Amino acid sequence: MITAEQEELMREQIRHHRCSDRSPTLEFDSLTVEFKSRRGTARVVDRVSLQVWPGEIVGLIGESGSGKTISAMSALGLAPRGASVTEGDVRLSGESLISMSEADLRKVRGDRLSLIPQDAMRALNPVLRIDKQVGEPYVIHRGSNWSSARSRVVDLLADVHIPSPADRSVEYPHQYSGGMQQRAMIAMGLALEPELLIADEPTTALDVTVQAQVLQLLREIRENHGTAILFITHDLGVIAELCDWVYVIYAGAIMEQGSVEQIFDHPRHPYTDALLKSTPTVHTVQDELMSIPGQIPSPFSLPSGCRFADRCDRRFDKCSKEPSMHAVSPDHMARCWLEVGE
Amino acid sequence: MTSPLVEVQSLSKSFTGSGPFWRRRDVRALVNVDLEIRAGETVGIVGESGSGKSTLLRIILRLMRPTSGRVLIEGHDINLLARRDLRLMRRSVQAVFQDPTASFNPRQSIGAALAAPLEVHGVGNSVSRAEKVQETLDLVGLNGSFVERYPHQLSGGQRQRASIARAIMLRPKLLLADEPTSALDVSVQAQILNLFKKTKSELGLTCLFVSHNLGVIRYVSDKVAVMYQGQIVEWGDSEAVFSNPRHEYTQTLLAAVPEANPHNRSKGPSLVS
Ligand SMILES: Nc1ncnc2c1ncn2[C@@H]1O[C@H](COP(=O)(O)OP(=O)(O)OP(=O)(O)O)[C@@H](O)[C@H]1O
Ligand SMILES: Nc1ncnc2c1ncn2[C@@H]1O[C@H](COP(=O)(O)OP(=O)(O)OP(=O)(O)O)[C@@H](O)[C@H]1O
Ligand code: SF4
Ligand SMILES: [Mg+2]
Ligand SMILES: [Mg+2]
Numbered sequence: 360m361i362t363a364e365q366e367e368l369m370r371e372q373i374r375h376h377r378c379s380d381r382s383p384t385l386e387f388d389s390l391t392v393e394f395k396s397r398r399g400t401a402r403v404v405d406r407v408s409l410q411v412w413p414g415e416i417v418g419l420i421g422e423s424g425s426g427k428t429i430s431a432m433s434a435l436g437l438a439p440r441g442a443s444v445t446e447g448d449v450r451l452s453g454e455s456l457i458s459m460s461e462a463d464l465r466k467v468r469g470d471r472l473s474l475i476p477q478d479a480m481r482a483l484n485p486v487l488r489i490d491k492q493v494g495e496p497y498v499i500h501r502g503s504n505w506s507s508a509r510s511r512v513v514d515l516l517a518d519v520h521i522p523s524p525a526d527r528s529v530e531y532p533h534q535y536s537g538g539m540q541q542r543a544m545i546a547m548g549l550a551l552e553p554e555l556l557i558a559d560e561p562t563t564a565l566d567v568t569v570q571a572q573v574l575q576l577l578r579e580i581r582e583n584h585g586t587a588i589l590f591i592t593h594d595l596g597v598i599a600e601l602c603d604w605v606y607v608i609y610a611g612a613i614m615e616q617g618s619v620e621q622i623f624d625h626p627r628h629p630y631t632d633a634l635l636k637s638t639p640t641v642h643t644v645q646d647e648l649m650s651i652p653g654q655i656p657s658p659f660s661l662p663s664g665c666r667f668a669d670r671c672d673r674r675f676d677k678c679s680k681e682p683s684m685h686a687v688s689p690d691h692m693a694r695c696w697l698e699v700g701e
Numbered sequence: 702m703t704s705p706l707v708e709v710q711s712l713s714k715s716f717t718g719s720g721p722f723w724r725r726r727d728v729r730a731l732v733n734v735d736l737e738i739r740a741g742e743t744v745g746i747v748g749e750s751g752s753g754k755s756t757l758l759r760i761i762l763r764l765m766r767p768t769s770g771r772v773l774i775e776g777h778d779i780n781l782l783a784r785r786d787l788r789l790m791r792r793s794v795q796a797v798f799q800d801p802t803a804s805f806n807p808r809q810s811i812g813a814a815l816a817a818p819l820e821v822h823g824v825g826n827s828v829s830r831a832e833k834v835q836e837t838l839d840l841v842g843l844n845g846s847f848v849e850r851y852p853h854q855l856s857g858g859q860r861q862r863a864s865i866a867r868a869i870m871l872r873p874k875l876l877l878a879d880e881p882t883s884a885l886d887v888s889v890q891a892q893i894l895n896l897f898k899k900t901k902s903e904l905g906l907t908c909l910f911v912s913h914n915l916g917v918i919r920y921v922s923d924k925v926a927v928m929y930q931g932q933i934v935e936w937g938d939s940e941a942v943f944s945n946p947r948h949e950y951t952q953t954l955l956a957a958v959p960e961a962n963p964h965n966r967s968k969g970p971s972l973v974s
Contacts, residue, residue, distance in 0.1 A: 398846075421857025422886050439853065477857045477884070480800045515842065522751070526726070530719050536730075537799045537880070538750025538913075560857065563883040564911050566750045567957040574959075593886045594914075596959030600966055619963045638885040639894070639916035641943060641958050647898075650891035656841055664924070694952075 382453045383410035384555050385434075385472075389447035392426070394658070396441065401658035404430045405607065405611040409484055411555065411587040418598040419591045420606035420634070420656050427478055427591045431557050435474055436464045441507045451555060470500040472555040472624065476547040479541040479564070483532040489516075490528040495546045500551060508666050515546040518576060520569050520594060529597075538564040541690070545573060552584045559591045574601050595638055607631045613684070617691035627693040629671045629684045665696065665698035673697060704776065706875060706907050707761065709736040712770035714756050730756040732931040733770070738875075738924075743901060743908040745918035747954065748928030754911045755799055758877045761909070762796055766907030768783065774875070792822050793953055795873035797881040799911075801864040805852040811838075811863050818870050837866045842892055857884040865893060872904060879911045890917070915958050919943050927951045 367484070390405035395499040401625040404426040411417045419427055432438050434449040434456060451457045451472060456464065467658045468474070473496075476482045484492060493515060494508035503511075509528070516524035519542040532540055541564045548556055558577075574597065580586045593599060598605055598619065605622045607615040607630065617629040626632045638688045653670040656662055664679040671678070714731040730753040738744050743796065748949045759765040761772050762970050763779055772779050774790060782790060795818075798804045805814055815834045819825060831848075838847055841862040852860060863883045868876060878897075898921065900906045912918050918925060918939070925942040926937040927950065935948040946952045 378741050420886070423862075423884065423889050424856045428856060471961070478800075478802055481802050523726075526719060534716065534719070537756060540731065542750075558883065564750065564880065564913070566748065567915065567954055567959070569750050570913075571957045593884070593890070594959070595887065595961040599963040600959040622961050623961065635889055635961070637891040638961055639887075639891070639914070640922040640961075641915045641919055641955060644940070645920055648891035648894055650895065651837040651888045654844060657846060659846075 376412070377412050377415065377684075381413055383412050383450075384415075384450070384452055385409075385557075385589060386450045387412040387434065388445070388450065389428065390430060390433070390444065390449055391446035392429055392438065392442055392489055393445045394441050395436040395443070397658065399659050402659045402661060403442075403611050404433065405661070407608070407611070407613055407615070408447075411589050413554075413587050414581055414585045415604060416581060416588040416590060416602050418561045418602035418605040419589060419608060420593065420595070420605065421614075422597060422610070423593075424655055424659075425532050426611040427608060431474070431559055431591065435468055435472070435557070436461065437474075468501075469496050469553075471550060471553055472546045472557065473551065473553045475544050475556070475558040475561040477559040480532070482544060483540055485532055488529055489543050491536070493528075493543060493550065496547065496550045511550070511643075512546070515550060516543070518549075519543075519546050520572055521546075524577065536564075538566065538569065541565060543568070545576075549576065549580055552580060553586060555587050555589070556580070557589045557591075557678065560593065561590075562592070562594070562597065564639070570597070578603065595623075595635065607634070610661060612666060613657060614667065615691075615693045615695075616684075617688075620672055620689040621688065625691070627687050627691065627698060628695050629673050629697075630667050644677075665694075705737040706740045706775060707736070707738040707837040707909070708776075709734055709757070709761070710773070711735060712757070712760065712772065712773050713768045714753070714760065714765070715768050729931050730769070731760075734931075734933055736926060736933065736936075738907060738909060740874075740907050741901070741905045742923045743897070743921050745908055745914065745922030745925045746909065746911045746917060746928060747918050747925065749930065749950070752928040753931045754928055755879055758796065758879050758909065758911065760914040761877060762794065766920070792871055793874040795868040795871060795876055796864050797861075797868045797876070797878040798885075801857075801860045801884075802852065804864055805860070807852055809851075810848065811850050811852065811855070814852075814857060815867050815870055817865070818867065822871060824871070826871070833870065837870055838863075840869075840896055841866045842889055858886065858889060861885060862893070869900065874905075874907060876906055876908045879909060880913065881910070882912070882914070894921055915943075915954065927954070 371552050387407050389406045389408055391406055394401040412498045480557045494512045497503040497508040513524045513528055516528055521527055545561055602619050605619050606613050609630050615631050636649045640654055651670050665682055668674050668678045680698045682694050684692050684694045687698050716728040718725045718727050760767050812834055816830045819830045865881055882893055899958055902965045910921055922939040925939045926933045929950045935951045
């Protein structure tokens with residue numbers, strides 16, 4: 360059992376574990392995003408706090424519909440129509456992005472931070488050649504001319520293994536396969552070696568060998584430029600391979616966080632545990648995959664207690680109240696009543 | 702032995718290349734591909750990104766004409782079908798596309814989009830159609846509230862599930878699925894994969910399933926085709942391909958699968974290639 364002082368100490372150690380002095384590159388401070396509609400208010404991101412320190416690669420995993428994309432987009436001021444940040448803040452190296460003017464935000468986006476969006480095919484402009492799109496940040500943010508931008512583009516496309524990059528750079532998005540479109544977006548995201556990179560499921564359309572090369576590129580950009588990376592993915596293998604720290608989100612709230620070793624070796628939250636057990640593997644034949652029964656609660660009517668309760672097989676009487684985040688070891692926290700002593 | 706449901710015979714597809722004409726080279730998306738799918742079987746396709754998987758599916762769906770070669774469904778060349786047979790084929794062959802956003806009309810609610818195939822083929826009345834929509838959404842783990850929503854109001858994975866629901870509305874004989882679970886978390890993915898398996902055993906669904914996730918392919922497929930640069934370089938029973946891969950590219954693929962174990966990190970591949 361852990362006392363309050365011990366826990367406070369552990370929180371301090373957690374901070375220390377990840378970064379001792381500098382301020383985080385990206386910080387979500389109790390970020391809350393809501394949709395208002397005729398049917399009421401949907402709270403899709405609920406007081407999410409997370410940090411990404413300089414040079415750190417942080418994974419964000421969670422159920423489909425749990426608010427990963429919306430929180431990333433809201434942070435960049437790109438929330439969809441109808442969504443608004445109702446509480447909390449997002450800071451880039453200490454500077455609030457939420458209160459920044461649209462003009463300043465536009466300067467920051469693409470220059471100091473870049474986003475690789477979940478839907479590459481939708482993000483690309485169908486009537487603009489690939490080289491124009493990938494090269495644009497150089498021209499806009501670095502004042503480069505088009506001919507030198509073009510040669511950089513060809514290098515970048517080669518980095519992400521587009522075959523015959525010089526010839527294919529002058530094609531249009533519809534001439535690219537799904538994975539090639541995704542790689543064009545990755546190239547664009549890496550172009551300016553930003554301070555912060557948010558990558559929303561960037562490798563879903565890539566075969567595992569190209570994926571491995573892209574992950575290597577990300578490691579290099581972090582080594583060489585200290586880029587902080589927030590990596591949203593469903594692929595637990597990629598998390599294990601790439602990330603230093605992991606946040607697990609469920610129905611809009613962070614349920615567990617910890618070093619990648621802690622999350623995989625000692626998952627403490629029943630949701631994380633179930634996720635780890637649902638993965639199909641290449642190594643064995645499986646008769647039936649485990650899945651978590653039921654559905655994620657609707658953001659219009661979140662339960663008042665633990666939001667995982669109606670699907671949790673370890674639920675007990677305390678779970679009708681909302682648990683808070685508890686430190687369980689110097690590099691690990693979980694939001695579950697099982698972690699709380701008497 | 703039953704005759705195959707789908708036969709792909711020396712299929713090739715080239716796209717005119719871009720760039721200045723004196724060094725323009727065509728993109729050879731498919732090169733002499735042969736493939737057979739028997740009724741009730743799930744064939745998995747894995748392969749390099751850009752190796753022609755989506756092109757193959759588009760040709761089988763008649764969305765694109767091959768440069769040469771042909772595709773037979775139940776023994777009939779799909780590009781020579783009479784109008785009536787074409788209608789039947791459209792009904793019994795359904796697809797889940799790699800890009801679920803593009804396949805939905807942004808101005809149509811999910812409920813309307815799912816009911817549309819039933820209406821087009823004159824199935825049931827509006828009440829029974831609404832019930833069927835509800836039932837199918839439930840199968841893919843989306844509750845009733847999604848009927849009224851529009852595509853842009855869904856998360857990536859929710860949209861993908863809506864597109865799976867639409868593809869199975871008419872209970873097709875043949876389902877072509879291009880990366881149908883790429884946007885799903887592993888638990889929802891497990892739910893969908895179990896659904897595929899169940900539909901297959903209960904309704905005899907035949908399925909061509911493209912995925913970059915080798916674990917997924919191993920789990921759902923009876924047979925596996927491995928594609929590389931427009932060709933099928935390895936073909937065989939799923940078990941044989943996974944436990945004893947013969948082609949070098951298959952071996953490379955299997956070796957590159959990231960393991961869900963942070964203690965076994967690879968050093969990362971060398972970037973010189
Ligand atoms: N425009 C919108 N109007 C209303 N609700 C929306 C809208 N866009 C998204 N949502 C809802 O907000 C929730 C969070 O969506 P988000 O896209 O952030 O999920 P996600 O975690 O990225 O999921 P996925 O893994 O499937 O991409 C979902 O329940 C989704 O249905
Ligand atoms: N409409 C088109 N015009 C020109 N080239 C095309 C077109 N469609 C596909 N290609 C090219 O054909 C090749 C095969 O593309 P395809 O989309 O079939 O690949 P894929 O195997 O599905 O790849 P991914 O796994 O990345 O989705 C690629 O080089 C692609 O750029
Ligand atoms: S708080 Fe209770 S219901 Fe929630 S995850 Fe923990 S044990 Fe399960
Ligand atoms: Mg998303
Ligand atoms: Mg494809």
